[in-house]
Amino acid sequence: MQTIIEKIIYPGKSLSRQDGKVVLVDAGIPGETVEIQIDREKKNYCEASLLNVIQASAHRATPRCSHYKVCSPYQYIQYPRQVEIKKEQLEEMFLHALKKELPPILMRPSPLAWEYRNKIRLQVIHKDGKAAAAYHIPGSHNKFMPVDNCRLVSAQVNSLIGYFLEELDKQKIRDINEFIIRENPDTAEMLLLCYGSGRKPPLSLSELKEKALLTGIIYVNKQTNAQICISGKNEITQQVREATFSYGAESFFQVNLKTLELLIEDIQDIAAFSDGQKLADLYCGVGTFAILFAPFVREVNAVEAAPENMFYLKKNMRDNSRRNIALRQGSCEQWIGKLLKETPDIIIADPPRSGLNNQIISELCRNPAGNLIYISCNPATLVRDLKPLLNTYTITHIYAYDFFPQTPHIETMVSLKSK
Ligand SMILES: C[S@@+](CC[C@H](N)C(=O)[O-])C[C@H]1O[C@@H](n2cnc3c(N)ncnc32)[C@H](O)[C@@H]1O
DSSP, X not given: OEEEOOEEETTTEEEEEETTEEEEESSOOTTOEEEEEEEEEOSSEEEEEEEEEEEOOTTBOOOSOTTHHHHOGGGGBOHHHHHHHHHHHHHXXXXXXXXXOOOOEEEEOOSOSSSOOSEEEEEEEEETTEEEEEEEOTXXXXXXXXXXXXXXXXXXXXHHHHHHHHHHHHTTOOOEEEEEEEEETTXXXXXXXXXXXXXXXXXGGGGGGGTSOEEEEEEEETTTOOEEEEEEOSEEEEEETTEEEEEETTXXXXXXXXXXXXXXXXXXXXXXXXXXXXXXXXXXXXXXXXXXXXXXXXXXXXXXOOHHHHHHHHHHHHHTTOOSEEEEESOHHHHHHHHHHTXXXXXXXXXXXXXXXXXXXXXXXXXXXXXXXXXXXXXXXXXXXXXXXXXXXXXXXXXXXXXXXXXXXXXXXXXEEEO
């Protein structure tokens, strides 16, 4: 049957209607006429497969990666249209959840639409006796999609993947099943961490250092989780503005540095930091915001739960001579009451995808800060959390950052003022 695609809803299904009923299909673009086949009838909607594009949108693009459906399914849409679609999705989600007029959403596209990622994590599978890199097929533990060339990371990361797999075959190493590569795109240094089941680290992998600019090679035994440095260092450094950050292969660090620059610039404009102010950086990771903004305020309280991130936060404070940051190791739930009693002027909260929990939200409403800057990588939990926060705060700015071009992910920054 034929249908016309009306819109793409977050996180990426194309929506059309048949006899008033919603039909969800993959890989359509608004305005396109497509041929579909209904696969499943649910109470309020149908799921369908796209059989054929009858009248293609001018925004349709040829995907660059053979495996794109698994990790970057928007590759079939030209980049500028991806950004518009994300804006439309956010507008709809804000309006639906909050039902009030809000400031306009300002979009910040990624300066790089390709080769923007400084991190990749892949599985190792064996195909016809040869090692290959792969992604898990979403929803499955034992089905994989081979990855030949990933266009979201640099050419040199792809070369390192090739050398690494060759080396696994050459040395007959069969018990490494996953790896992470982190890259400093400015210096071309890379860090390789591989996970395996063998008790002994594969020391001979150090030969890879002759083929690529590797700052270090690390092995993690999956049973013990112990990290063993096979060669070089177990960390990588990255300059962001005037600060140098060190972080480990498993640490949290923003993956799209060019878009991160835009976020930093906007926070600085909105917050208008001044000498006497107190800043609280909740969910601070290795200290990206705490370290960058500390010189502009009186003091920073930085809260982080993961020990590895906290380790690098301390190192980054020393290396950048930041003496006005108080470290709060542990969960935000554990620290929030105490922190709010210290009356921060500005709070930056950048939680994981699950968002803020009820305890944090009620504390933020009970003892509001003058300016709350909520950075979210999940618009669904963001709008859920804004609903109760709006009893105490008003939204002044909404910015959306495309940290993840070619994917449905949306990063949003909402600045709130206490009423
Ligand atoms: C999205 S990252 C933000 C990191 C940082 N703002 C940055 O830009 O580099 C979220 C961070 O929150 C930390 N985290 C997760 N749950 C937490 C909790 N309940 N309390 C404190 N930190 C938490 C994670 O370890 C991670 O470093």
